[in-house]
Amino acid sequence: MAKNIEIEAKGLLDKDEYELIFHRLNLKPYVQINYYIKNDHFDFKQYGLRIRFKNNKYELTLKDKIADGYIEINQMINEQEFLDMKNKNLFPIGEVNSYLQNKSISTNDLYIFANAKTERVDIHYHTSLISIDKTIVLDHIDYEIECENTNIKKAKEDIISFLDQFSIKYKENKTSKLKRMLSLI
Numbered sequence: 001m002a003k004n005i006e007i008e009a010k011g012l013l014d015k016d017e018y019e020l021i022f023h024r025l026n027l028k029p030y031v032q033i034n035y036y037i038k039n040d041h042f043d044f045k046q047y048g049l050r051i052r053f054k055n056n057k058y059e060l061t062l063k064d065k066i067a068d069g070y071i072e073i074n075q076m077i078n079e080q081e082f083l084d085m086k087n088k089n090l091f092p093i094g095e096v097n098s099y100l101q102n103k104s105i106s107t108n109d110l111y112i113f114a115n116a117k118t119e120r121v122d123i124h125y126h127t128s129l130i131s132i133d134k135t136i137v138l139d140h141i142d143y144e145i146e147c148e149n150t151n152i153k154k155a156k157e158d159i160i161s162f163l164d165q166f167s168i169k170y171k172e173n174k175t176s177k178l179k180r181m182l183s184l185i
Helices: 015-025 079-088 095-102 152-164 177-182
Strands: 002-006 008-013 030-038 047-054 057-065 070-077 111-125 128-137 140-148
Touching: 008 015, 008 152, 015 128, 015 140, 030 079, 047 079, 057 079, 057 095, 070 079, 070 095, 079 111, 111 152, 111 177, 128 152, 128 177, 140 152
Parallel strands: none
Antiparallel strands: 002 070, 008 140, 030 047, 030 111, 047 057, 057 070, 111 128, 128 140
């Protein structure tokens, strides 16, 4: 289990910009699937909750909004725990469950309500980690660039600098994948 502060600058790309970056850098993405979790009164402005399947592993993640980013709690779960959540709405025991219960959020009525497939590439750039995503939800595709750093100002500087080498203007995006997905379903 890992608990950290996630600070990132995010921007939207169009299909041509995305393809330009991939072509110039000859990038090979990996695939991840995010399974989003909620109950009927979940506060998406404050929290994000998902299970990510990547590299044949499942990771349960809770994001809790703070001033410049999120407290992010990551908990590895096994395939049976994932299947129990997906098929029986049995929320995994562990640090995420404890954190939610300490916030008076019951895990008894949480369920997976949607999923999104993302093709992602990660690039270490200066002191940041840049991720370039193509996300597919239903029949909708969107393109995004994220830049993680310990400082939001440095993350914005690095994302702008990275995009400048392709003559792409930074278009800030404050809407999470989860919120964009919610608008589609």
